[in-house]
Structure formats: C-alpha cells, structure tokens
Amino acid sequence: MKKLTGWITQHQVAAFFSLTYAMSWGLWMPWMLSRIELLELLGFVGLFVPALACIVVARVVEPSTTEDHRRARRIAFLAAWILATAVFTLNARSSSGIPSPVAAAVFAVVALIPAFVIASGFSAHLGVRARLASLVRPRGHPVWYLLALLLVPAVRLLSVPISHWLGWETLSEPATTTGILGLAGSVAISFFYTAIAAGGLNEETGWTGFALPGLQARHSPLVASAVLWFFWILWHMPLHFAGMWNPDMDSLIRALVGTFFARFIFTWLYNRSEGGLWTAILFHASANVAFEFLPVTWVQFVLEAAIAIAVVVGARMWRKLPAGSRAVYEIAPVAGSSDEGGVCHAIV
Secondary structure (H helix, E strand, C coil): CCCHHHHHHHCHHHHHHHHHHHHHHHHHHHHHHHHHHHHHHHHHHHHHHHHHHHHHHHHHHHHCCCCCCCCHHHHHHHHHHHHHHHHHHHHHHHHHHHCCCHHHHHHHHHHHHHHHHHHHHHCCHHHHHHHHHHHCCCCHHHHHHHHHHHHHHHHHHHHHHHHHHHHHCEEECCCCCCCCCCCHHHHHHHHHHHHCCCCCCCHHHHHHHHHHHHCCCCCCHHHHHHHHHHHHHHHHHHHHHHCCCCCHHHHHHHHHHHHHHHHHHHHHHHHCCCCCHHHHHHHHHHHHHHHHCCCCCCHHHHHHHHHHHHHHHHHHHHHHHHHCCCCCCCCCCCCCCCCCCCCCCCCC
C-alpha cells in the first residue's frame, strides 16, 4: 500500500488518468454491452468519475485533515443536493414526460454525487480543499465567468449571417421549440443539467481542476492543453463507439477539431481567472447547449480556431506559468497549505 501511495504522490496526473479510465469505462461497459436499462444508471454515475477521481487522488496525496469548515460543508451539500435533484427531475420531465415517484427517488440519490463534489470545496481533507476551493469561493474577475458563459453562443450566432453571406449551408439545425417562453425554459433546464452532469461539474472538476494545473507544473499551458485534450477525448471514445457521443464519422471529426481548439480557450480562461473552476464549467456547459439550440456552421469552427490561436499568441502560452500561480500545483510540498492556495505535492 505504501508503494502505491508513493507512486500516486509522485505521479498524480498519471494516477488521475488511470483511475478515471478504469472507473468510467468499468461503469460504462456493462450497460454498453448488455443495453439493460437498469444498468444505465451505472453509465450515468461513470460520467462523474473525473470529479470523483480528483477527490480520491487528492486525499491520497494529502491526507491531513481539519474540521474548520464542517458547518459550511453541510450547508453547501444540502443546497447543491436540492438544486441537483430539481434539475435532474425537470430535465427528465421536459425530455420524457413526468417522471414516476421511483424515478424521482433515483434522481434524489444520484444528486448526492454532485452535492458531494461541490461540498468538497469545504472538505476536511486539505488536499481536496486546495483543489476544489474555487467551487465555493470563485476566483478572479467576474468578466472571465461572463466571457466563459457567452463566448460560444456569440460566435455561433455571428457565424450564421456570415455563412449566409458566403452562401454556405449550415451543418445542422436545432430542434424547434414552440414559443419564446418554451425555448427559454428548455435552454435553462438544458444548461443547468449540462453544467452539473453532462460536461460541466462532472468533467471539468477533474480535467481542468486537477489534471491541468498538474500538467502546467512541468509544461507550458500550450503543451499542457494539447496533452489534456488527447486524454480528454480518449476518455470519450467508448461513448462514441456505443453511439452516444458524435456517433457518425463526420460529427466525430468536427468534434475532434472543435474540442482541440476549445481546450486552449479552457486553459486560457482558467489561468486568467487564477484557477477559477467555474470558468471551465460554464464554458463547457455553454458550448454543449449552444450545439443543441443553435445552428452548426463551418464558419463557427473557423472563428473558434481563430480565437484559440489569438489567446495562445496573446497570452504567450508557450511560456511556463510561474510556480506561484494559482493555476499551477508546485512539485514540492508546502507545509500548512491553505484553502486558497494552489500548491500540493509532486504532480507528475
């Protein structure tokens, strides 16, 4: 056990990737191979593994504890659990009708996972709290969160008239929703659901909150983003082969290209917000919802690639971040690490 703990401490990012793949794929495969509806719940839980793997590895690396934030942790857990339960129920109601009491009970149980993740921002374990503190105490200027929320929809909306002007056809059109209020309600429900369980909190807590600052401890943001993109996309591949994520080759290629450039914007927002996890969560949720409700065009890919290149050049992302940056976890341990700090033990 000591050897395993030592290896995890010295290779935190590798341990995170290994645990994420093993747990997610292990939960997905029984349902994907059998298509038994009851096992679909396992597949859903597997979506939260990046966040859970972050917590597990952080606890192994820094097992020290304190009880300074016990009351805040309980309040955060209860509030997040109520919100997640409501969002899951509303999403099921809008997509497949009114859920049964049994289904509502299942939603309440599953909602315990995102509630636990958010409450871990007040964790008694110092390593976990250092990683997830920005979930409960957002960092950086609010402009970065606003940009994360609005950038993709703005690009998609701008791309439509440009496509028409160029005479290019759209690649896909969103499903129509009757009435402005109906559309607004659908967008809101989809956004909150996505932010919690379909790419936001469930994924970015691990990919951006754990792996990225670890990779940036040894590599430039440019290299760290490219490496993270590869492992992030690889994690999705079973979902592709099961027909659940960009099932046809054309959509997969577009997803690979789009997410490659998007990953640099993720990193830029995270670094500019001094390690603010909500920038990544909002950006991911906003992008996914934009795909659902706005037309997809070739122009948008060009614009998003141009933005990615601009932020890489403007932020000089080929240069390593300083060791004291909150978006980096330093190699050496620092005694008495605090909630707001961005330091931990050896990363890679």
